[in-house]
Amino acid sequence: MAKVNADDVEWTTLERGETRFRRKQLSQAAGGDDLGCSLYELPPGRRSWPYHYHTGNEEALFVLAGTGALRLDGETTPLAEGDYVALPADESGAHRVVNDSDEPLTYLMLSTMNDPDVLVYPDSEKVGVFAGSPPGGRETRTHHAYYRREDDVDYWSGEESTE
Template identity: 50%
Template structure:
């Protein structure tokens, strides 16, 4: 371990493993949080062959980026699907034009760094499942104990602004 709280040695950090259904499975080390970063997140990610980490989504407040370290994958980006490989850097500015999802279509583990600004509140939109997520108090990927709001809703849940209000 490092003698300074803002310096971490990646091999010393534990992996968090997430599996959700047959297609979602990833390993993650939250480097930014471990080094007590405040406005910039960074995670070391690993995807097994045939898996992805997150649904197609975009942020309205936060910018993300990927640096592919090893393996190959397919990046769904907006209306395009692009191959990615070691050495590729992908910028994902906020907004619908950057809707993205990374899939491992190779035969070996896809390893990459995922960077994100840590702005809150944020809204994430999931075009495939027609949902949105609103988070406040802590940025997505931030300290869950600090969240003051976290909700996932279908886009069809929209109501009139004055609905339910006394007039």
């Protein structure tokens, strides 16, 4: 483990549609394995990752500066500096951060780093499967894919008869 200063960690940027943010993966920079921590800066009018929840990893959000809103378990609640939100590893932890203010929203996102993990995206009816390394992990994944829930098949579909 190593000490890092956020000022020494490079920002990465993700932009796709209404999603746009800057992120510093602090835990990764410090060599953390079992606990993830990222610093996010969400510009005015933008949203974080699509609305989702994890089935294998608990998350938490801590607002450092600014205001915004949190879509949490289907409802919207305001966010302000000093707010802390626990996000359980189940449907009740479904979330998306929205910056509905005129100033940047800066927050920490923490998570357990359990492997494997399945993410559920209720709005798009998709699931994401991560094996070999959890979301945000550094290791090479043995499986990482997204599936539409409607593509569900019976356990025995496609099995060849051995008789």
